[in-house]
Amino acid sequence: MLIFNTMTGKKEDFIPLQRETIGMYACGVTAYNHCHIGHARSAVVFDVIKRYLQYRGFNVKYVRNFTDIDDKIINKAEEEGTSWDAVARKYIDEFYSDMDRLGVSKADVEPRATGHIEDIIEVIKILIDKGYAYEVADNDNKSLYFSVDRFPEYGKLSKKQKGELMAGARACVDEKKKNPIDFALWKASKKGEPWWESPWGRGRPGWHIECTAMAIKHLGESIDIHGGGADLIFPHHENEIAQSEALTGRPFVKYWMHNGFITINKEKMSKSLENFFTMREILDKYNAEAVRLFLLSSHYRSPIEFSHEQLHDAESSLDRYYSTKARMDEFLSMSTGVQKKAIYSAELEDFVSKFKNKFESAMDDDFNTALAIGHIFELAREINKFLDLRPSGETAETLIKMARDMLSATGSVLNLFGKTHLEWNADLLKTKKIPLSVDDIVARVDERQIARQNKEWAEADLIRKGLEDKGIILEDKRDGTSWKVNVS
């Protein structure tokens, strides 16, 4: 298995630190606003990485944090006239509901900064003892900073030179810092701000330190994989490395993984440019599974241009997949095991025999989900071709069963393609806000079936037209009529 390591800038063989369990940490969200599709991408990408590692037989302990205290949360609370913890709770709940719809499962541990104040304080104490941190008085309380000059390897992840950083450092630097690029470990509490008691008075943790404290607490001093969005490389992950390696004297992370951005008009989606789409808005318009497919249809490190058209295309393509699935299920449920005529199955057999390998080598190559999905659709096409031959008999049945099982095994790594045709369409009724239930539709189809049997074509056409106007398409087949939601 190859993983692209941001630290070395190369794809490297994945060799875990220890045999038993892989430690994986991904930086989650700061809970101060609705999450947007960029946050979702990161969550989906690491969800798939975790799933594939498990598929490959590794035990994985996956930790994803929530930042539930920081300046933005405090500001938001002031804006909304509530407390900081109410803000954090609200957006964490919302994050969970969005992620749930996207099929992102929970991490094994989901620590929050405010739940680890003691651990953070312990870490800072050690950093002081080792001479990496210094205090700055701020009225009655004290702030603590990490002294970047004490850590010679600073910049090794982001490939930055300390000198250049200084030149580019912000104008409004805290003049109490020894070096403009030093960063806060602990912030003295200002009036009206939330605070925790510490050896340095009342204050709260800086941003970066929570990840150091929580990663080490839950995964140990050295972890296999640490990831997040590419915008976290600097300064967040650079600072994490400095703190953590200063603390333990050991390498913090073996493989650093970073996902690319979502762009709009080629520009990074960001709050300051006000060019973001929240997951709320997107899930209101598009099917959640289609959004997940859209996100996984590009390699995780490539930028993805946000596009309504592509989101819609993803729905169409999923719809086609589920049609194939319906054909397979139907074939298997109707199959009698008796072979009526000779079948030509060599091509499908060939595809089925190679499929698992193709899927795995795609995923083994730095989690190439786009290629893997391509293979899945290729197999679907072969299945359709085979089914077009109207096969029968045990050989055909076995083959289709095998294909279906493989599709479901690989689909579950991506957490895609797992529904039945009916579930997919029932889901689409909701996405497309069609005011009909499955039962309503089935009742109308049954009515129409009677009309058809009596050759009352006008009546049958009327029913079909009525459903069509509501976005339901009827498909007449040899042995009955099936329905589906029109995605186009």
Next chain:
RNA sequence: GGCGGCGUACCCAAGGGGCUAAGGGAGAGGUCUGCAAAACCUCGAUGCAGCGGUUCGAAUCCGCUCGCCGCCUCCA
């Protein structure tokens, strides 16, 4: 300015020295059908931003040019 990345058909996108340049969407033709739609099948880049070079061989490596983006500041 420093560092990094991108440019593949109408749109999206994989590939990253030699196999017919995956896959999806759109489009066109066909099969099926009471009619129709859907579905399904087939077709779709002699060419991978441009120009040079290396090589028996380049979309893939090297150089230059053009266009675009990211990080260097809170950011997934």
